[in-house]
Amino acid sequence: MLPSIIVLPLAILFSYVTYQWFLHPLSKIPGPFWAKFSSLWMAKHSWDGDMHRATIALHQEYGKLVRIGPNEVSVSDPNAIKEMYVGAGTKFRKSDWYSVWQGRRKFDLFAERDEGIHGSQRRLIASAYSMTSLKDLERYVDSGIQCFEQRMNEREGTVIDLGNWVQLYAFDIIGEVTFSKRFGFMDVGADDGSFGQIEGALRSAAWIGQVPWLYWLHDYLSPIIGNHLGITARHGSLRTFAAREVAARKDRGSDHKDILSKLFAVQKGKPDAFDDASLISMATSNIFAGSDTTAISIRAILYHLLKNPECLQKLLEEIDERFAQSRLSHPVSLAEADSMPYLQAVMYEALRLHPAVGMSLPRVAPRGGIDVDGMHLPEGTVVGVNPWVIHRQKEVFGDDVESFRPGRWLRDDKKGDMLRCFAAFGWGARLCTGKNISWMEMSKLIPTLFLLYDIRLADPEATLSETCWWFVIQKGLHAVMRRRRDVHSAV
Template identity: 40%
Template sequence: MTETTAHSTIFQWVAAYPFTILFCLTAVWLLSNKFKPGLRSIPGPPLAAYTKLWRLLDVRRGQAHWTSIALHKKYGKLVRLAPNVVSVSDPAMVPVIYNIKGDFTKTGFYPIQCVSWQKKPQMNLFSTRSEVEHREQKKKVANAYSLESLLKMEGKIDECTRLFQEKLGEFADVGREVDLGSWLQYYAFDVVGELTFDKKLGFLEKGGDVDGMMEAIEGMLLYASQCGQVPEAHPFLLGNPLFPILMPQMETWNAVLNFTLKAINTRTTISRDGELELEEGRVGNDMLSRWAAVKSSDPLKMSTRDVVVHLSTNVFAGSDTTAIALRAILYFLIKNPAAMQKLVREIDEAELSPIVQDREARERLPYLNAVIKEAMRLHPSVGLLLERHVPKGGATICDTHIPGGTIVGINAWVLHHDETIFPQPEEFIPERWLEGWSPYGQKTKGEKVADDKDRLAEMEKSFFPFGAGSRTCIGRNISMIEMRKIIPQLLREFEVSIPGDKEWVCRNVWFVQQQMPPCVLKRRNKV
């Protein structure tokens, strides 16, 4: 048989049995997924080993964090969530997977969440997969996120606090219910505005969303959470490289980028040569001022692109995660009156400034700090795996060799609900973060303070709300300052309650967002 004849026969056979051939190829593909070398023995939902579709559908339902907790309770420390994805629940693996070397690199889930500017994707500290690029970019901006640098602008945060109190007081004075969950996000947005641009972004003044930012961010998170399960689809969807070229107006769809550029233009303009000229007399400690000054003195160290990308990252990530934590703190306090009374008593008895200062909260309010930690343990802001690729050659994880290229990761919700580390994990118990608390009730005379320190150290190893390693959230100090300041300020001024037995509604769209029931505020009659 000649080669031409053979090709003709094959073509005829394919034409005659297309569906049979497609079925066979699909079966082979599914079976090859299921029996991947090194992963075939790792347990998980039966369908998950065959196709990514199971994981995608689970994420679409918006409760993937609870699914993961249940799966680890059933299967153990390793759970296979997709043909090439393994979820890990062992806190001992945190320094392995998220080490400072960064050899477990980020996956295709992350670049989806970057802005597009000047007709191409612009990677930020969060989205870049390159450890070299991340290291170089972080060097440029890390100092601006230090506690010392941020507290130089504490007076700006206090201005937001005063306006927040004033606006909430209007609800309290007329006895009107308030959507406190939304107001907490307005506060977080305006604080980010002050720290980033030296100006409020208008959320508190308006008492509502500004330029559709909150809605836009929710849409971006929804897309990222779902497309992130099949990131190879992104180049054919919003990541199509032809879109910015064929449709230059596409960049105007990016609400975060446009909001950032609008805020920048209230202070300066971006000229064609990329220079940023701040108004005379407006140079301060805010991030735009600091980075524009660096750009002016050393363009090779900080480019206009760097400034825009880092500022837009603040806008995207700086409000939602903090608002989620603030909602969690207040919600759990409301639902646990004994904890609320204990915290209010601590606040009333402490000697605090009229506007609570961060240092005061850190040094004089130990129970507040325990409340904050417990709320973030019980409801961490991020609800999906922090994915990483196993390095070439593979790695031993939980005494199992995982092949190189496999996606592994840890979900904060799974770690934080591990009853071997956090007894009674579904309960809100701030005392667990304080020395002297025992999961078994009253401490006996034989128990030592060393036991407390060991227990606390073990919990700290499993406390994962900001990630770990070289990619730990760079904005964590911003969030912590806001929590330490606004919670005691709110509770010293108002009694906060939720009428009836109404519960919040939570939805996991990468960030686990909550819709809080309407709250009632009453001004406190302090002695």
């Protein structure tokens, strides 16, 4: 007979496997075999960087509900979005996956799981990121675009990594609108290591968020074993960087109406609710998320336009017609860009095909659970919608969901449903705080570039690589830019 020291663990394991496989409330929901028993399936794909494509494939195989963890379900039902994320969605708190992102920070709009705390924090800083504040920030984006133009002129006719350049642009713009100071990345054509730190933090958080207890064990032991997780850069080196820039901005002062000036005003009015740590947290979030998400979106827009010449030609016609009518400034203003229907359709379509976030937005089902696609998911179930999956629902976007077709956004009869499923910036109360700034950066840069330059892919057959570590980062956007017109002599 086997000794009891072996029998007991085997019995426990057998009971666990039996329960998860046959008796668990989610047992009837299909999905990868190993996902029934542990989070290793999600951790592996999060580490490998292919979660966005893997989840699409699962829903194509299994339908609107897929069990991706012992107590987690990926949802692709458009009808569930409102309940999970909008309005009553505030009852669905963020899952423990976000605790890894927050660490010990008290003020963190992205990761805060308590909806009451999140609501009060968001109300504090909302005015700094509102559409009204864009009027104060637009001139700083203009300055960044002019710097970008100078760098492109210096490299005219040569093959450049345009994908890297737009990230240098986005990072410098964040510095300008936040601290009244560009970081100078465009000036030297390279970053200072920040991109690598952010990418390392993203990869680390993506996988270890699937096993958050491991993060907190590491946090507890770090005084003894040291730091071995990239996500700690969000709480450590990047936060230190932001704190240094905040201090420098205080020392030198500024008459710019930048984001910091607005946050300083919040702090002055409510110092107890918004202390220095809270202010630095917001500045860190600007740096961490603001550059990557905008760069990813700009790359997507440029790539799909350059891969679809007929769509690019339509955009060029819209740009040229308005320029000929003296209806475009240099750089193109936000108001002018907002009035360009095809440009806006191009942006929506590119972000539909390539939203920045490629993993599920996990929420915890509240008391009473949730009914989705004829199945009841009980209280405590982690549920989430992956933007890459919901953006490819044929019932909403049409049968050609893998095609780049901006014209679908120009149909009034379909646009409402598409916008309700559009998740490039999230939904509801958790809508990305920096959405307005990011949209302004894109809206102004894209038409300005095509107004000024003829842009071609260095290799028309090349495709971009995609790595999903929360954000789906592309590599390989190599292009050649040649001057199309000199607007200074034309105006």
